[in-house]
Amino acid sequence: MEAPEVRYAxxxxxxxxxxxxxxxxxxxxxxxGSVYTxxxxxxxxxxxxxxxxxxxxxxxxxxxxxGTGLSDRVADFASSAVRMDDIRAVMDAAGSxxxxxxxxxxxxxxxxxxxxxxPERTAALVLYGTGASYRPADDYPWASTxxxxxxFIRDREERxxxxxxxxDLLRHFAPSVADDPDVQRWWARCGRTSASPRDAxxxxxxxxxxxxxxxxxxxxxxxxxxHWRDEKVFELxxxxxxxxxxPDAELVVLEGEDHAWFVKPEPIAREIERFLSDIWxxxxxxxxxxxxxxxxxxxxxxxxxTEKALELGDARWRDLLHQxxxxxxxxxxxxxxxxxxxxxxxxxxxxxxxxxxxxxxxAIRNGVHDLGLEVRAGLxxxxxxxxxxxxxxxxxxxxxxxxxxxxxGEVLVSSxxxxxxxxxxxxxxxxxxxxxxxxxGEWRLFAxxxxxxxx
Numbered sequence: 001m002e003a004p005e006v007r008y009a010x011x012x013x014x015x016x017x018x019x020x021x022x023x024x025x026x027x028x029x030x031x032x033g034s035v036y037t038x039x040x041x042x043x044x045x046x047x048x049x050x051x052x053x054x055x056x057x058x059x060x061x062x063x064x065x066x067g068t069g070l071s072d073r074v075a076d077f078a079s080s081a082v083r084m085d086d087i088r089a090v091m092d093a094a095g096s097x098x099x100x101x102x103x104x105x106x107x108x109x110x111x112x113x114x115x116x117x118x119p120e121r122t123a124a125l126v127l128y129g130t131g132a133s134y135r136p137a138d139d140y141p142w143a144s145t146x147x148x149x150x151x152f153i154r155d156r157e158e159r160x161x162x163x164x165x166x167x168d169l170l171r172h173f174a175p176s177v178a179d180d181p182d183v184q185r186w187w188a189r190c191g192r193t194s195a196s197p198r199d200a201x202x203x204x205x206x207x208x209x210x211x212x213x214x215x216x217x218x219x220x221x222x223x224x225x226x227h228w229r230d231e232k233v234f235e236l237x238x239x240x241x242x243x244x245x246x247p248d249a250e251l252v253v254l255e256g257e258d259h260a261w262f263v264k265p266e267p268i269a270r271e272i273e274r275f276l277s278d279i280w281x282x283x284x285x286x287x288x289x290x291x292x293x294x295x296x297x298x299x300x301x302x303x304x305x306t307e308k309a310l311e312l313g314d315a316r317w318r319d320l321l322h323q324x325x326x327x328x329x330x331x332x333x334x335x336x337x338x339x340x341x342x343x344x345x346x347x348x349x350x351x352x353x354x355x356x357x358x359x360x361x362x363a364i365r366n367g368v369h370d371l372g373l374e375v376r377a378g379l380x381x382x383x384x385x386x387x388x389x390x391x392x393x394x395x396x397x398x399x400x401x402x403x404x405x406x407x408x409g410e411v412l413v414s415s416x417x418x419x420x421x422x423x424x425x426x427x428x429x430x431x432x433x434x435x436x437x438x439x440x441g442e443w444r445l446f447a448x449x450x451x452x453x454x455x
Contacts, residue, residue: 033105
């Protein structure tokens with residue numbers, strides 16, 4: 001099959017290259033791993049056969065991640081939440097309201113976050129050769145150590161153009177075909193054209209901040225986890241962890257050692273076709289009514305409002321409060337936030353991306369400062385219950401409690417929010433731990449560094 005026509009979807013100011021191939025009854029979005037392209041040169045090598053097999057039973061949607069391949073090069077690769085926007089932009093441009101989302105390797109965590117955040121657009125989730133976190137933890141001991149990660153990142157930047165280094169990577173990812181001269185030539189060329197040495201290193205550094213363990217229980221669509229028994233990039237135990245923590249997920253262990261998805265396309269494509277066709281044939285492709293979503297909640301309120309009202313008097317205070325509400329609502333609209341409640345001088349809003357929520361909070365803080373007011377803001381990302389279009393649950397209570405801990409003029413976030421915006425350029429000051437009223441345990445909180453918003 002020839003390489004399909006490449007088009008571009010606009011995600012913010014970034015152009016994302018994508019292609020659509022196949023005429024199957026349902027859509028399948030492929031989220032590639034690492035820095036390697038899914039377009040152009042991919043079709044000249046081994047991936048062409050794999051994509052052709054997927055396109056034989058689906059309408060396959062492929063794209064190059066921002067900063068790689070044929071997509072726009074970027075100064076930074078942005079957070080996982082922004083990259084989820086890229087998936088949405090590609091789906092919109094391709095005319096796909098609902099699709100199966102397949103994430104491979106580093107694309108796996110992004111696919112998990114997308115499924116948890118946008119259940120209404122995710123008919124099924126397929127994960128191949130991936131894990132839930134790059135950070136070692138008591139319940140996740142398989143991730144690399146910080147020293148190992150730093151060494152790998154340094155090698156990428158210093159040796160990316162070295163043919164011997166590319167051969168080492170091929171032996172690591174696809175040992176069974178590493179001695180094939182044709183594969184070696186294709187692999188080296190694909191690596192060079194997918195990313196520069198700097199971009200390859202930066203993308204790897206951003207990926208090492210990924211941790212989606214908290215999002216796994218929120219996946220509501222059917223999920224398939226595929227893993228080769230003897231591959232070494234991600235351990236089989238990591239696939240088992242995914243299957244154990246995603247509700248009703250199916251784990252299929254394939255016999256082999258290659259991490260690369262293009263080495264043995266037949267068994268992978270066969271399992272995906274079986275899984276997705278069963279969902280389609282049972283009439284369950286559009287069956288999910290989301291009652292839980294991964295959302296970021298924002299709470300703001302005016303500092304010293306009672307004293308200000310007494311100082312100004314009722315009429316002037318009402319006018320100032322009206323101006324304050326106008327600032328908040330303009331920024332909510334600008335950053336795609338959804339106003340859920342307003343009580344006196346406080347706002348409660350929800351966002352599907354934490355980076356947008358943080359930037360919105362900062363813009364509100366700056367905007368009301370021009371009115372002579374100071375606000376405090378608190379944000380948390382977590383599982384929210386959807387009831388009659390509104391959201392509730394423990395995550396909402398945590399967000400409100402975080403806001404209560406904020407100082408005047410401060411945007412305070414939970415550690416979950418801080419982790420999810422890794423790679424966005426936003427930076428934070430560790431304010432230590434706090435006990436949130438009515439919420440068990442201690443919570444580490446972080447204050448936004450205002451200078452990083454405009455950096």
